[in-house]
Amino acid sequence: MSTTDFHSLWTTAAEPLSTIRAPKIEYVQLAPVLIVVGAAIVGVLVEAAVPRRARYHSQVLLSVAALAAAFAAVVGLAAGGHGTTKARIAAMGAIAVDGPALFLQGTILLASIVAVFTFAERRLDPARHGHRVDSFAAEAAAVPGSDHEKAAVKAGFTTTEVFPLMMFAVAGMLVFPAANDLLTLFVALEVFSLPLYLLCAVARRKRLMSQEAAVKYFLLGAFASAFLLFGVALLYGYAGSVSYARIADVVDGSVTTIDPALAATMGNDVLLLIGFAMVLMGLLFKVGAVPFHMWTPDVYQGAPTPVTGFMAAATKVAAFGAMLRLLYVVLPGLRWDWRPIMWAVAIVTMLAGAVVAITQTDIKRLLAYSSIAHAGFILAGVIAATPSGISSVLFYLAAYSFVTIGAFAVVTLVRDAGGEATHLSKWAGLGRRSPLVAAVFAVFLLAFAGIPLTSGFSGKFAVFKAAAEGGAGALVVVGVIASAIAAFFYIRVIVLMFFSEPKPEGPTVAVPSPLTMTTIGVGVAVTLVLGLAPQYFLDLAGQAGVFVR
Numbered sequence: 001m002s003t004t005d006f007h008s009l010w011t012t013a014a015e016p017l018s019t020i021r022a023p024k025i026e027y028v029q030l031a032p033v034l035i036v037v038g039a040a041i042v043g044v045l046v047e048a049a050v051p052r053r054a055r056y057h058s059q060v061l062l063s064v065a066a067l068a069a070a071f072a073a074v075v076g077l078a079a080g081g082h083g084t085t086k087a088r089i090a091a092m093g094a095i096a097v098d099g100p101a102l103f104l105q106g107t108i109l110l111a112s113i114v115a116v117f118t119f120a121e122r123r124l125d126p127a128r129h130g131h132r133v134d135s136f137a138a139e140a141a142a143v144p145g146s147d148h149e150k151a152a153v154k155a156g157f158t159t160t161e162v163f164p165l166m167m168f169a170v171a172g173m174l175v176f177p178a179a180n181d182l183l184t185l186f187v188a189l190e191v192f193s194l195p196l197y198l199l200c201a202v203a204r205r206k207r208l209m210s211q212e213a214a215v216k217y218f219l220l221g222a223f224a225s226a227f228l229l230f231g232v233a234l235l236y237g238y239a240g241s242v243s244y245a246r247i248a249d250v251v252d253g254s255v256t257t258i259d260p261a262l263a264a265t266m267g268n269d270v271l272l273l274i275g276f277a278m279v280l281m282g283l284l285f286k287v288g289a290v291p292f293h294m295w296t297p298d299v300y301q302g303a304p305t306p307v308t309g310f311m312a313a314a315t316k317v318a319a320f321g322a323m324l325r326l327l328y329v330v331l332p333g334l335r336w337d338w339r340p341i342m343w344a345v346a347i348v349t350m351l352a353g354a355v356v357a358i359t360q361t362d363i364k365r366l367l368a369y370s371s372i373a374h375a376g377f378i379l380a381g382v383i384a385a386t387p388s389g390i391s392s393v394l395f396y397l398a399a400y401s402f403v404t405i406g407a408f409a410v411v412t413l414v415r416d417a418g419g420e421a422t423h424l425s426k427w428a429g430l431g432r433r434s435p436l437v438a439a440v441f442a443v444f445l446l447a448f449a450g451i452p453l454t455s456g457f458s459g460k461f462a463v464f465k466a467a468a469e470g471g472a473g474a475l476v477v478v479g480v481i482a483s484a485i486a487a488f489f490y491i492r493v494i495v496l497m498f499f500s501e502p503k504p505e506g507p508t509v510a511v512p513s514p515l516t517m518t519t520i521g522v523g524v525a526v527t528l529v530l531g532l533a534p535q536y537f538l539d540l541a542g543q544a545g546v547f548v549r
Contacts, residue, residue: 026090029082029097031073032105036171039066043164052157059163060120064113066167070174071109078102078544087548093243094184096325099544101178103394104321108314111401112170114522115310117515118409119162124510125204125419131156135304135412137202144207159202166310169195173314177321182232182242182279185322189228189282192318193221196311200303205419213302220285220295228282234275240266244330245549251333276331276338283326286319287375288368290349297360300368305420308364309408312371313401320378320397324390327382329547335385342383346475350376350482358489363411363422366489367404370448373486374400380479381463384470390545392462395538399447399455399530406523407444413437413510421507427493429502434509438497440520445494447527449487455530462538 027034039062046058077097080086087098095101122132136159139152172192179185201214232242239247250266285292300308331338353373360366378400381393414421414430414437421427431438447456460483464476530537 023092025092026088026097029077029088029090030095031077032070032109033095033171033174035066035070035073036109036167036174039063040164040167040171043167047161047164055160056120056122056158059160060116063116063163063167067109067113067116067170071106071113074102074106074109078106083544084546087546089180089245089548093245094181095175095178096180096548097178098548099546100321100324100390100394103541103544104177104317104397105174107317107394107398107401108170108173111313111317111405112166112310114402114405114519115306115314116163116166117519118306118309118405118412119166121306121412121513121516123513124412124415124516129154129156133204134158135204135306136162137204137207140198140202144211162199162202162307165195165199168192169199170314173318176318177325179322179325180244182235182244182247185326186225186229186232189225189286192315193225196307196315197221199307199311200299203302203304206302209302210304211302213299217295217299217303224282224285224292227278227285231275231278231280231282234271234278238266238268238271238275244325248330248332248549251331272334273337276334277341279326280323280338280341283319283323284345287316287323287378288372289345289375289379290352290372293349293352293372293375296372297365297368300371301362301364301422305364305408305412309405312367312408313404316371316375316378317397317401320382320393324382324393325547328385328390329549332385339383339385342379343472343475346376346379346383347478348376349373349379350479351485354482354485354489357486360489361424363424363427363493364408366424366493367407367411370486370490371404373482374448376482377460377463377479380467380472380475383472383475384463384466386466386470387542387545389463389466389470390547391538391541392459392466394541394544395530395534396459396463398537398541399459399526402523402526403444403447403455406520406527407441407448409516409519409523410437410441410444412516413512414507415510416507424493424496426507428496428500429506430496430509431498433502433506437509440524442494442497443524443527445490447531449490450483451487453528453531455527455534458530458534458538 043059043062046055050058082097083099083102090097122134125133138157139149140159142149142152169192172188175184175188176192179188197214197218200217201211203210235247236242239250241247281292288296327338350373353369353376357366357369360369378393378396381389381396411422412420414427416426447454450456450460464479468476
């Protein structure tokens with residue numbers, strides 16, 4: 001693939017003038033982000049001003065309305081040509097408004113809407129002291145098991161702060177794949193990471209495990225953020241700018257003006273390679289790729305299951321979007337340096353995720369290692385370094401998001417006296433006790449396995465095809481082997497549900513409200529539609545696959 005071919009992956013946009021001038025903000029192009037940020041701020045005010053008994057309904061209505069309005073704004077921008085002919089750099093060079101950004105933002109917003117429904121579910125646990133309860137602690141600040149916590153439960157308190165926290169996280173995720181300079185990238189990373197650390201700690205059941213998961217996520221996330229920030233500093237020393245376009249120009253050698261203050265370091269390849277590696281480490285941590293995956297199983301297991309589903313879906317979409325922009329816009333001239341590294345990461349991630357998942361006995365940990373394996377499959381599309389690689393990754397992320405949220409929504413339904421029954425032995429005979437729930441979960445597992453007629457097959461076929469066309473045929477072979485290994489443990493769970501005798505003391509399947517039913521229904525519908533008729537959505541991802549620069 002020639003350099004000319006590679007440069008066809010983006011369109012050009014006018015560079016901002018170097019002179020100091022009043023800020024010019026394109027509010028219409030930034031509308032999706034501004035709507036969500038505004039709703040998050042209003043949600044904080046709701047917590048301060050609205051009576052406690054009315055907060056839950058206010059927050060749910062506000063969150064769903066804001067996410068739906070933001071999605072409508074994304075559709076409006078795409079329909080107006082901002083994903084193609086009118087793609088541009090907005091907000092003084094900080095945000096890109098182009099096809100990949102709008103596609104990923106739309107995916108994040110749709111996934112967040114169905115995730116809100118699982119956050120709002122209040123019918124799975126029996127009512128306590130006459131009050132319906134959700135998945136979150138009655139009062140997050142109370143010490144687990146203390147009299148303070150018991151009093152909060154008795155009074156019917158609920159942690160409705162989870163909704164504005166989620167909205168702040170979504171706002172950060174919307175900016176992350178659209179960031180057009182390294183500082184915006186870092187700020188967006190922190191904006192969506194900090195709320196997630198808090199959300200992981202507020203489970204109603206197993207609160208100590210939840211808090212342990214949050215601490216692990218926070219500490220490892222802080223290390224990853226530090227690496228990314230240090231990489232940003234090194235890349236600034238290399239290019240004299242944090243702008244993606246400026247760094248790309250320095251890499252290409254097309255810069256004629258050199259800042260005298262940085263003349264000694266500009267163009268130093270050591271700074272470029274080490275800085276790029278550190279930024280990439282931060283992004284690989286967020287997608288859960290090996291060897292930066294160690295937080296994933298513990299956090300997925302300990303966090304409230306609605307949070308796990310939201311985090312597993314939306315964070316991957318945002319992080320892979322940011323990675324695509326970094327590799328395809330900033331560092332196309334370095335593809336011979338980054339492709340071998342990404343090859344190794346993808347191979348190890350696919351195999352480690354698939355092999356270790358076989359040994360798991362907890363359904364949430366099994367899905368965590370499954371997500372690690374899927375990160376490896378998506379990396380195969382990233383490595384392709386072609387337009388079809390971009391579109392295949394976009395499609396895979398859209399398909400994976402809804403399957404993941406739907407699967408974790410099903411996990412919330414299987415319960416015993418201690419709450420969710422996540423040990424695999426508890427799921428034995430589930431197909432006889434509750435055939436519909438088991439059948440729906442089987443559909444999601446088959447999609448994860450990449451069985452034909454599901455969205456998982458369409459997604460894997462797209463990324464493997466792109467990888468093969470991009471010269472990564474050996475990677476495809478490893479991916480197929482990893483998929484076969486992964487299919488074993490997915491089918492093992494299906495066999496356990498349908499061909500094992502249910503235990504008399506086994507768990508029950510809770511009857512959810514229409515909220516969780518909608519989440520699961522949307523997940524099944526997307527899984528089947530993208531599996532049976534994927535071409536329209538593949539074409540949509542293809543049209544959205546050109547970055548602006």
